[in-house]
Amino acid sequence: MNYSELDYRKSIDYLHSLEKFGIKLGLERIKKLLAALGNPEKDFKTIHVAGTNGKGSVCAMIASVLKESNYKTGLYTSPHLIDFRERIVINGKKIPKQKISVLIKDMRRVADKMRPHPTYFEFITALAFKYFSEQKVDFAVVEVGMGGRFDATNVIYPEVSIITNVSFEHTEHLGKTIKKIAKEKAGIIKCGRPVITSAKGVALKVIENKCKELKSNLIILDEKSFDEKDMNINNQKFVLYGVKEDYNLTSRLVGKHQMLNACCAVACAELLGIRKGYVIKGIKNVFWPGRFEVVQKNPVIILDGAHNPDGIKALKNTLVKIFGNKKIFFVISICSDKDIEKMIREIAPLVKEIVITKHAVMNRAANPLVIKKLAEKHVSKYANNIVVKKTVKTALNYVRKKARKDDIICVTGSIFTVAGAKEVL
Template sequence: MDYNKALNYIHGTYKFGSKLGLENITELLKLMGNPHEKLKVIHVAGTNGKGSTSSFIASVLKGAGYKVGLYTSPYLEEFTERIRVNGKNIPKEDLGEVTGFVKEKVEKMVSRGMNHPTEFEIVTAIGFEYFKRQKVDFLVLEVGLGGRFDASNVVKNPLVSVITPIDFDHTDYLGDTLGKIAYEKAGIIKENGFVVSFPQQIEAMKVIEEVCSKKNGKLIKAPIDSIEILKQDDWGQSFCVKYGNEKIENITISMLGEHQIQNATVALTALYILEKEHGVMISRNALYEGFKENIWPGRLEIMQRNPLVLIDGAHNPQGMRALSKVLKKLFYDKNIILGIGILGDKDASMLDEIVPFAKKMVLTQPNNPRAMSVENLEEILKKYKKTIVKKENIKEAVQEALSLADSEDVVVFAGSLYMIGEVRTILKNKR
């Protein structure tokens, strides 16, 4: 199967919906020879920061000389971003070959009268098979949705289960309270397993502690309170933090936002467990270089300067709060042109966090069936009495935002990862 046929097949399974549960993926993987059972997994769940935390862990392990798989979702620009080994996307020909292999097993399932696997289940199976064939030393595995019934949760004995900050998102699937959402995320905790968690809000933390207690899990909270920020500017950040019983000085990351320092600290804590409990050798040099070199596209990423253009995949209240902190800290004295596009099923009140910073706004529409129209978005935002320009087409929205900006201004695009990926491609091609 070639790459384009593989993509058409994968995306064609979207019609089978999103079914939470492990029966289908378990059966599919069984027919494939259970490739996931041959992998050493670091499993990462949470509402925000999953991708960044996963990429920090993968970057440090790669720097330590290991062959590291990284499985994430969604993708920004190219589908192959979702399945990586040592920072390189799965080659298109390999994706075609592995998809053909998985498709055969899916057809066998269906011929036996079983349900057709969903798109995410198929992609997860493709990832497991590719990582097995690549003989990766470790797989950093990001949960797709929730945790308990997510297809990635077929992994039985991860080296460590990691839970990043929990907040309200996907409430139709995961529940309408922090406790309910935390219960779903805590579903990745295994019997007698090691668990690293961001110190959550009280309601969420209580649930995680209860699940750990029931499963005899060993819970380690990331030492967020011990962080000492040394420097923050629009080129990066440096900080000190506890690492076990010692203090690590002058960790530098290229990513912006205090929340990324917190994500790095969660990653650091997971790496500590790998080192101390599983004997994984990680030199201090690998630690420093892995954090410094890590980038996570589309998350507070500066695409150009003069004018400075910042893109951020913030698409829920916690993400918007993190973005607003960066705008307030680094760009409080700048004119900000804000490009916004969101999905219709999101709580638009999250925009209250960033709209006050804007001098002008360009409203656009993500290329997604769930996108909110620019007219509806304008209706919601007109209360701010800002200058508003509507450009349904994303390319036109980018051009309009740039045309409104002087060299000293800041252009910010946020609201949906589906939009940010396209904005990123447009800006890269413009260079």
């Protein structure tokens, strides 16, 4: 191991040490930290993306389109799957290890003197903005971490704000009603700057009212914004009806929900004046791991980070669309703060065998025995094969030994479950 690798590991250890400061919503600390760093977030144009589901995919699509348009494009997302550096990317290339070490060393001189100390997410958000500034990106596509209004990313004044959709999540921080959660997400809307959303119902009304208040033009998208042509395990083809023109698109991100996500990305591209050819190429080339990602065939192994009822419903619909009523081996671990029963009930009719396990991230995984009890209630109507394994690795190894070449294995329940599978595969 050379010095730079050792230094990098120490830097990552330092970042992990910041987790002790917990989740603290608010902008005071991040603004103070960024000011001490020279306000790097003001050095480039930004696109800001919030939403319960799909915001990472939308970010990846927009970044891909901007890259094809020859813009130097930063992409800041969370969480990561395997490597921390996945969070901070320029034109598809992860931030170098040495650069992380240097930036953290410099930033600690400021952050470690602050009281209260910046949280983990605040620190890495500032790190991303500092890196993008130093590298002179033209655009940064920025994914909200949690909510929006008091999220550490909400210090930017974006060219476009996007709110994909709104459903129940992080209710202990964002509120226990859709109206309250939508209000938090609508907090990213800035005066006079355009807004794109595919939200519905009460959430849409909240967003509409906020846009009226701030005189921001609102583009509303729904399933009438596209027509599906073909969907298979490798890609999908669809016609997307943009605000300015229509697009015949092919994408490796599969599922009807991804077509709607593409509508958000294309609407953003149109607002930015991106040429049609670049849009088509950007959507075709985008890859976003852990989203209906097929990592093996014979048997088929699919990794999907669906982590809440709406995400699981979208996954189920995609599985049915591609495979019909074929029964599936599920490997699943779910975070304890999710509506586990709704998620299990949603996939129950598709289950051939369900293997319940526990992912290894920050002790957030639900007790497998809790999930098993719910599976016995809902899955047993369709299949009697309910198994518990200690780790994602042992669960996946168990299923791979049982599955035949024509079977389907789906690993889901959390992006952390997918991460555990990727370390094995």
